[in-house]
Amino acid sequence: MTLQLKDRSLAQLREDFAARGIARYRADQVAGWIYRHGVEDPMEMTNLDLPLRRQLADEWSSRALELETVQRSNDGTRKLVLRTRDGAAVEAVLIPEERRNTLCISTQVGCPLACSFCATGALGFTRNLSTAEIIDQVCRARDLVRGESDEDAERLSNIVFMGMGEPLLNLPKVLEAIRILTDPKAFAMAPRRITVSTAGVVPRIRPLLEVGPINLAVSLHAVRDEVRDELVPLNREYPVEVLLDSLRNEELVSPRRPVFFEYTLMKGVNDSLEDARLLPRLLRGIPSKLNVIPMNPHPDAPYQPPAGDVIDRFTAALHEGGLRVTLRRNRGADIDAACGQLAARKAAPQPPARDS
Ligand code: SAH
Numbered sequence: 440m441t442l443q444l445k446d447r448s449l450a451q452l453r454e455d456f457a458a459r460g461i462a463r464y465r466a467d468q469v470a471g472w473i474y475r476h477g478v479e480d481p482m483e484m485t486n487l488d489l490p491l492r493r494q495l496a497d498e499w500s501s502r503a504l505e506l507e508t509v510q511r512s513n514d515g516t517r518k519l520v521l522r523t524r525d526g527a528a529v530e531a532v533l534i535p536e537e538r539r540n541t542l543c544i545s546t547q548v549g550c551p552l553a554c555s556f557c558a559t560g561a562l563g564f565t566r567n568l569s570t571a572e573i574i575d576q577v578c579r580a581r582d583l584v585r586g587e588s589d590e591d592a593e594r595l596s597n598i599v600f601m602g603m604g605e606p607l608l609n610l611p612k613v614l615e616a617i618r619i620l621t622d623p624k625a626f627a628m629a630p631r632r633i634t635v636s637t638a639g640v641v642p643r644i645r646p647l648l649e650v651g652p653i654n655l656a657v658s659l660h661a662v663r664d665e666v667r668d669e670l671v672p673l674n675r676e677y678p679v680e681v682l683l684d685s686l687r688n689e690e691l692v693s694p695r696r697p698v699f700f701e702y703t704l705m706k707g708v709n710d711s712l713e714d715a716r717l718l719p720r721l722l723r724g725i726p727s728k729l730n731v732i733p734m735n736p737h738p739d740a741p742y743q744p745p746a747g748d749v750i751d752r753f754t755a756a757l758h759e760g761g762l763r764v765t766l767r768r769n770r771g772a773d774i775d776a777a778c779g780q781l782a783a784r785k786a787a788p789q790p791p792a793r794d795s
Pocket residue numbers: 556557558600601602603604605606636637638656657658701703732733734735736737778779780
């Protein structure tokens with residue numbers, strides 16, 4: 440079995456090198472080549488002696504994903520379809536914004552949570568991604584972006600774990616990936632530029648927050664258990680109050696490190712003014728921001744976004760209740776790259792993008 444360089448944080452790689460008779464500092468050199476310079480072939484790592492280069496080339500691999508296709512939306516969003524060694528499709532979405540480039544990455548092939556409005560949920564669950572498969576989404580996207588421009592502003596600036604899968608159900612691999620992204624000797628990203636989104640696997644939130652000052656996003660979507668049970672079946676295990684109480688008591692959550700709640704707005708389901716008035720009361724005591732995402736419709740779910748004026752009234756009521764609210768535009772909807780549309784589907788004709 441070949442060993443995988445990108446499966447290991449630097450600390451781990453040093454240990455594994457040492458156990459195989461390779462000096463620990465070599466791990467730092469190898470990481471520099473892979474993560475800073477984008478060089479993956481050990482034979483090209485010119486500051487390693489030739490026997491070591493050969494040993495690495497024989498015993499280790501560094502590439503976990505191949506870029507298969509890139510689809511470009513008319514708003515500039517691009518969906519990358521990547522292929523694992525065993526043939527699974529993984530999707531990542533590159534979202535250009537005025538002063539940054541955000542990459543949305545996947546953590547599982549499919550997802551076991553089966554949220555009723557989510558296209559990935561309808562796929563069912565195949566398997567967890569390895570750390571290398573998580574990291575390679577970033578490497579392949581960076582290759583793509585780097586090939587286009589030398590401008591720093593054009594580079595990947597933010598990573599969101601909001602693609603396919605539930606990150607907290609693949610926590611050890613996700614934590615190792617975050618260590619690689621933030622290690623000054625690897626990707627050297629500021630933790631604040633990384634956001635991990637969870638449907639609310641309560642006991643695993645603390646270990647996630649402890650990895651470093653990354654951002655936590657929580658998919659809330661409903662204020663009442665009857666509704667959330669339907670939308671997010673995980674709610675039966677960790678109901679709204681349990682989830683919110685745990686966040687209220689979480690000392691790693693603070694005004695400087697708020698929770699980013701996501702609320703996917705669905706016509707006639709969770710868009711009433713009553714819901715909008717209840718929400719600020721429920722979130723009281725939790726330093727937070729709330730992201731309203733109009734439902735991105737797709738063939739696997741019966742839900743639709745509310746009309747524009749309903750969305751406006753809903754967000755206005757949240758403002759009045761004292762919440763900090765942003766409305767997320769559904770970028771990339773025309774190529775099935777918007778939130779909840781990642782299902783590794785073959786490109787099919789889509790209605791025109793609604794960029795609200
Ligand atoms: N499992 C994690 C990570 C997925 S993040 C989580 O649930 O947070 C994807 C985000 O997009 C979540 O907030 C999810 O609820 C939201 N989403 C899923 N399907 C959607 C859809 N069809 N329209 C809009 N948002 C959707």
